[in-house]
Amino acid sequence: MAIKKNMKRKNSRPRTISSQLELDNKIAKVIYNKWPRFVTQKEIANELDISQSLVSKRLSRWEKKKTAPLKMFYDERSAVLEEKLKSTYNLDDIVIFKNPDYFVSTRNYFDQIGKYASDVLVRKINDILEKKTEMVNSRTKGTEEINKIEVKISASGGNSVFATVMSLADELENTDIKVLFSGCVALRSSSLIELTPLHIVSQLLNRKLNIDIAHAYQLPETSNLYSRESLYEIVNQRIRTQKMLGFSDRILQSDIVIFGLGSIKWNFPVTGFMHHVYNLRLQSFIKNFDIMGEIAFAPFNKNGFLFHHLVTQVFEQENGKFLYNEYEQIERLKKFAPNSIAVSRQDLIDAANFFSSIFTINFCEIENSMQKQSKKPYILLVVGGESQKAVPLKMILEKWKYLNIVDGLITGENIAQGL
Structure with a gap:
């Protein structure tokens, strides 16, 4: 109780x-x-x-x-559709709310998403706390150990994830629940200080919350690539940084993970992840490789997560240099492009630029690790916005349903009808 x-x-x-x-x-x-x-x-x-x-x-x-x-x-929720999709995609929790025009404003719309999502998360947090407390009580009767119990939450996404985090903060305020939070939330552009992850973290720290911040990161600025040597160094530097920050480890060790999902579109105003890609001038690369969407800023197409395939199959390294020469790299890159596209050296440079300019989670590693470890985090997908997100969302749900990666889904009826 x-x-x-x-x-x-x-x-x-x-x-x-x-x-x-x-x-x-x-x-x-x-x-x-x-x-x-x-x-x-x-x-x-x-x-x-x-x-x-x-x-x-x-x-x-x-x-x-x-x-x-x-x-x-x-009639604000689509109960019939919820039951259908819950069964289809092996979900524990699902909320499908009415179309965006059902609400008064965009802000109100995202507030409602946050409330639905935080309601699901509150129940999950209660379950987690109960289990952790029982484990501590079975080992010791001391209050000191119980007071150290914390809920580890990771979040990565845009407006829907931000609304969820803020709504959950409302629920946790003035409680003694200890939270360890980490994540990346990119609402528009890293140049807008008021919307950076650091500002969002400051909002959390200014609340009456028992919260510690593990890390908060944002999409880095792009680098100019002039030569093959700089190409190697920039890719290598990003790989080292990824390992140092340990994004994948943090996800695997979390109790709760909140992910947002975006579609690849150029409708103006361009916001969030797409604003970042737009600044990199990578529109042609995104189009050529048929990238459909991104989850937690990890772009994917029907063949999987291109971002991480680049590391293991194109830019693989050995003894301080690329394992494959430029011709071989281009040939390997062709595997991820539609047959109608002629892959060039510029595509290879764009791929390196693309890779070096994104911090995100290695979902290829996550998929493998979750099949091996006994304890997995509760993963909630929070997807709001336009109906065209149905295509990438369906792709991810189909890919992950037999791996039991996604536990909960919060989305709109306009998106869910395309699933």
Whole structure:
């Protein structure tokens, strides 16, 4: 059973959090059931056995954010489609909400995504805390060990992931839940200081949260490539940096992972990951290699994650130099391009530029490691926005459903209908 915020607990009892969304839905149901009769705050409080001040606080928040609770209207979720896709893609949790035009504004739309996602995550965090506390209690009766229990959360994505992290922060605020957070959130451009990961981290640190930051990173600036020697050095430097930061290890060691997914499009204004690629002037490369989407900034096509195939099959290194000469590299690069495309030396340079300018997770490594380790993180995909995201999302879900990598999905009906 969830405990209230700021309540003292017995040492042996697991720390849990009570979802604000769950409370909002209970209040909404009381109002809905008594409609059209007006119901007072006191009546709601008595029926739910909570304080009237808490009811007042939640209703004020609805008014302030100009949003009704998610289950005030029972047609806001696509229950039939949820059950179908849950079975099709072997998912534990799924929320499919109505189309974007159902909501008042873009901001309100992403706020709703965040609330749905954080509601799922609250339940998962409670499960994790209960299991970890039971494990500690089985080894020791001391309070010191229990107080060290933490939930490791990693997040990587754009607007939907940002909304999820902020909504989850609302849920965790004023609790004693200890969180270790790491991630990358790129909303528009690294040149916009107010939207960088460091700023987002500062927002988390300024909240009343028991949180530590493992790392926060953003997409690096591009480098100019003039010669074969610099090509090798830049690729090698990025490989070393990837290993040093240990993105894949952090994901595998996390309790919860939140990923966003984007489609490859050039509709203006170009934002997020695509803004980064646009600045690199790699539009032709992206088009030539039929890249459909990106997940956590790792671009992929129907053949898999091109970004990581470049490391193992094109830019492989040995004894301080490339294993393959330029001609061999171009020939190997052709394997990842449609037959109609004539791959040139410029494509090879673009591939190196592309590789050297992105920090992301090695999903090829993640896929292999998850099949071997007994404990895996709970992975939630949060996908909002335009309906064309259905194509890359379907590609990822089909690829991963037999590997049991994705556990939960939050997306819109406009996207889900294409799955």
